[in-house]
Amino acid sequence: MIDPSRTHDPDAGYYRITAERRFNYLQLDPDHTIRVVWQALPVTCPMCGADTGLTLVLERSAQPVVEVLCPARHEWSEHLIDPAHFTAWADMRWTTPNWDMYWILEAGFGEEPPPPIDLVEEVPKAARIVTKILVREAKKRVRRQVRRRVRKVKKKALNVAYSPVAALIRTAWAMQAGIPQETPDPAEKKGKQDPGPKIPSVAKYRAAYGMPAPVKGPACLVCEDKGRIVAPGLDITCTECEGPASAARARAGGRTPAGSKARPRREEAAAGAGAPAAGGPRPGGDVPSADA
Numbered sequence: 001m002i003d004p005s006r007t008h009d010p011d012a013g014y015y016r017i018t019a020e021r022r023f024n025y026l027q028l029d030p031d032h033t034i035r036v037v038w039q040a041l042p043v044t045c046p047m048c049g050a051d052t053g054l055t056l057v058l059e060r061s062a063q064p065v066v067e068v069l070c071p072a073r074h075e076w077s078e079h080l081i082d083p084a085h086f087t088a089w090a091d092m093r094w095t096t097p098n099w100d101m102y103w104i105l106e107a108g109f110g111e112e113p114p115p116p117i118d119l120v121e122e123v124p125k126a127a128r129i130v131t132k133i134l135v136r137e138a139k140k141r142v143r144r145q146v147r148r149r150v151r152k153v154k155k156k157a158l159n160v161a162y163s164p165v166a167a168l169i170r171t172a173w174a175m176q177a178g179i180p181q182e183t184p185d186p187a188e189k190k191g192k193q194d195p196g197p198k199i200p201s202v203a204k205y206r207a208a209y210g211m212p213a214p215v216k217g218p219a220c221l222v223c224e225d226k227g228r229i230v231a232p233g234l235d236i237t238c239t240e241c242e243g244p245a246s247a248a249r250a251r252a253g254g255r256t257p258a259g260s261k262a263r264p265r266r267e268e269a270a271a272g273a274g275a276p277a278a279g280g281p282r283p284g285g286d287v288p289s290a291d292a
Contacts, residue, residue, distance in 0.1 A: 002057050002069050008094075013060040015090045019111040022051045025081045026109050040108030043078055045070040058086055085109050 008016040022042040029037040044051045048070060055069040056078075066081040088101035089110045104110070206213065218225040223238035 002055070002067055002075060010090060010095050015058045015060075015087060016055065017057075017090060017111075018053070018055045020053060021112045021114070023054055023056065023111050024108050025078075026085060026104060026107055027080065038107040041080075043068060043081065045072070045074050046076060047074045048072050050074075056081070056086070058083055060087070 006014065006016065008014070024040040024042050026038045027041055029039050031037075042051045043054060043056075045054075045068075050070045050072060053071040057067045057069070058065075060083070063077075064083060065077045065079055066083060066086055067075065068078045069075045085101070085104050088098050089104060091098055092101070092105065093110075203213075220238060220241040222240045223229050225241070227238055227241065229236050229238050
């Protein structure tokens with residue numbers, strides 16, 4: 001009698017295996033007398049003919065044959081299964097394999113291997129399952145976002161609806177506690193601070209104290225706004241402040257372009273002030289000679 005509560009324990013000599021597929025045992029082929037040929041035949045229930053879902057039990061210390069239990073609860077002793085083959089197959093599957101008995105696997109003893117995967121049928125089925133999972137997750141994500149936004153809108157609407165009630169409750173508590181009510185100025189904006197006194201500029205402080213304004217230095221530090229660099233044995237036009245104006249005059253064909261702010265030369269400034277230009281007639285009417 002098979003004990004349903006006892007589990008598989010090869011170390012104690014108790015083997016209990018449930019085969020989902022057909023379980024084959026080995027039998028010599030009677031048609032071959034010279035060469036040994038093994039046949040793999042399935043174990044079937046003698047009462048209902050079931051060959052799948054069988055439970056095979058062998059206890060080496062108590063029973064010399066393998067007991068079989070079918071899904072319909074029919075139990076019988078299967079003398080066609082060799083106990084040595086059964087224990088060797090179970091050891092190779094769960095414990096230390098015995099390589100001397102590896103030939104029984106090649107002959108076909110034990111549970112049949114699973115059938116090959118039918119890609120034509122399984123791949124579309126797997127694709128449909130994955131698609132359903134992805135669509136379900138996408139719908140969950142969309143519903144989650146919609147619920148979050150609806151929750152925010154509901155919360156805002158409740159706050160707006162219950163704001164008069166909250167203000168009334170705060171007023172009642174303040175009146176009960178004796179706290180004076182402060183009426184806020186309607187023109188005062190929330191979070192806007194008083195700008196405070198305006199600080200006058202430094203020029204106004206200087207004018208108030210009678211301090212003289214600081215003198216600005218020359219714009220050109222090379223010629224000090226004179227337009228020319230004059231030194232012992234040197235008298236040249238300043239290129240730092242006259243260079244751009246000179247380049248503009250050269251592009252205009254020697255004429256000073258309109259709107260130019262070029263500094264007048266020293267001779268032109270002297271002529272404008274009434275002084276005789278260099279090389280021109282003197283006030284006395286004497287023309288400088290070439291010897292002079």
